[in-house]
Amino acid sequence: MAFEIRKIRTPQGRKKLVREREEYFRLVDQGVSSREACRIVGINRRTGKRWRNGTNPTKNGTNPTKRRPAQTAHTALAERVISASRHLTANERLYIADHWRAGAGVRTIAVQLNRHPSTISRELKRNAHPTSGDYRPHAAQARAESRRPRPKPAKLAQNPELRQYVQERLNKRWSPEQIVQHLHRDFPDRPEMHVVHETIYQAIYVQGRGELRRELAKALRTGRARRKPRRLAQQRQPRYSHPMVMISERPAEVDDRAVPGHWEGDLIIGKDNGSAIGTLVERSTRYVMLLHLSNGRTTELVRDALVEAMKTLPSHLTRSLTWDQGSEMGRHHEFTLATDIPVYFCDPASPWQRGSNENTNGLLRQYFPKGTDLSVHGREDLDAVAAELNGRPRKTLGWETPAERLHTLLAAA
Template identity: 60%
Template sequence: MASEAAAVEVGVHPRTGHRWVEESGGRVPAGLLSPSGPGLTVDERIQIADLRLARWSVRAIARQLGRDPSTVSRELRRNGTVTGYRPHAAQRKAEARRSRPKPGKIGSCPRLRQEVEAGLELQWSPEQIACRLRRDFPDDPEMQVSHETIYQALYMQGRGELRRELTKALRTGRARRTRHRQPHERQHRFSEPMVMLSDRPAAAEDRALPGHWEGDLIIGTPNTSAIGTLVERSTRFTMLLHLPQRHDAIAVRDAVVATITTLPEQLRGSLTWDQGSEMGLHHQITIRAGIPVYFCDPGSPWQRGTNENTNGLLRQYFPKGTDLSQHNQEQLIEVAARLNGRPRKSLGWDTPAEALAKLLSSTQTDGVAPTP
């Protein structure tokens, strides 16, 4: 059971249950388990003994108890004796097996502990240590351990298997494990529903028509300074948003709307962005600028490949670790002009400005306006 469900089962607050799990290495303190918990009770063991004497099969006993057949089979194998299955003796063996604390594998093997600590001091990850041990000691099971066991020896300090200070050698540097939210617990990032990239018009995919944009932020130091980037997919034409003081949802909304509305309507096909909090007012951008906003999947920057490439080019003018608020609007316009005047191999060595002009002139000549 999850710690929250287990806490509800024993009648305590979920935070208390989560703290018990952390302090006890994943074990609820003795005496707090419900009698109807996952372990077999004395009455169930007596019933197993009686049904075995009646020559019931393991599966029939499991159906009678409402248990999994593997539970009954394991009980008979682990707690039975050569003379048969005795329920009260089985109960005593099960209670003795549950007694804590028990030494873990790392704590009970000084050689293994020495190897693990040496690897951590070299800043190896637990996975690297575990895999290297399997390679260096292929015929010695005592010297092999999983990476999860190493993590537990670091984080569950009640065991005393590894020194607390060794957690600093981990890449995260954390002294305790952080809880990961389960998929069903995730909350929607925005109040208004997002329209995902899979619903974007097919015309945006083949880059045949102009007007489909990709957007993002490049962040400066301190984190309050930023520059917004808008890149047209078919021509790589770039526009920059001035965000000198803040880059929250309101500031980004105003900057995007002010920039997009300077474009002719035929260049407002779509805007694709990642799921950053700065797009919390995406529905207002759609209404005010007349351009639908689509969102990439989480952790999928390649879905905005044109924009990611452009951001890399912009770092030539706006290096990482610099204060971006020192650049005014005129400087941003100048940098965008430099980028739009640079020949591109993907455009047959045309510049983005030339490619955009050609596409606009061809659509006007054909009398066909791009549709979103």
């Protein structure tokens, strides 16, 4: 008879889910996955995982609770196959102990338990007996459980000698890294006197972990009383003085390439960053225009070259320009005022947002190889390369050429 999920779903209080628990383990023993067993008996997947791993979270951390009846070592493999836990179980530790004593290697045990060899090697080194070096599974399990609860007491708070050593050297304006290295040199055989430099920083900066006096922060190189967070790419300072309009605000019509007149732009850079060529690609036709920047790539020169190029086109083919956040576009607002063309900027480190332009830059490297001086190419050379690219048939255009597509648009206007 199929298991019937209880209809009353209110919390059970002190009454445990005995019937669900028994059915869950019965299904697991039959080879049903943990996720499917949870679905059948009507419990959350985390509840099943908690039953399987033998721990139950409380307000003060994790405390051992009633465990599943012990299984013999030869069933550990089957339990691991259906287990999603990243922690070794008691049965797996029994399996490791039995086979390690029998002479099996680390990789052999790892394959049998479907674990990474590093997991087994780390377990044997970390949880071995400190004196004899023997691996005792029940003691190893106890040590692993004692390390699991959080939060852990800070090492500097527990060891007055270590705390005094660190404070004295901070007063001498030593850096945390210098202190850590001297701890290893002065106390080579006392691991309780060893910490990493992050431990010292945490003791100074983190609220609630002030094992070191807060005034010691003034002895650090920076002298900051608060830690300065590292910025992510999305949190960087504005690159330009005038606000950017991001690509997320670009009209939806640009994405499907159905409406012509939306351009993507970039620079290809020459040897030693000393020269550059501007590239423009129209998104719907893949038509290419090259900007001659013989005198450099300052913001004024790039602005003027863009204005000159866009004024050669009819208004219905100059709807928008998308660029990366290169410093050469520092005068983007002046370009917009001169041409009435809005500029949209890609997100940091997101070249795929200008895919057509990036692809074209790769094609241009056939003519302008990396590591060469691009200033030797004149206006006529750039026009010839652009004409050759625009005369190539493209698969994405149904084997038409960009020049033919652009001519069709101009004729229709």
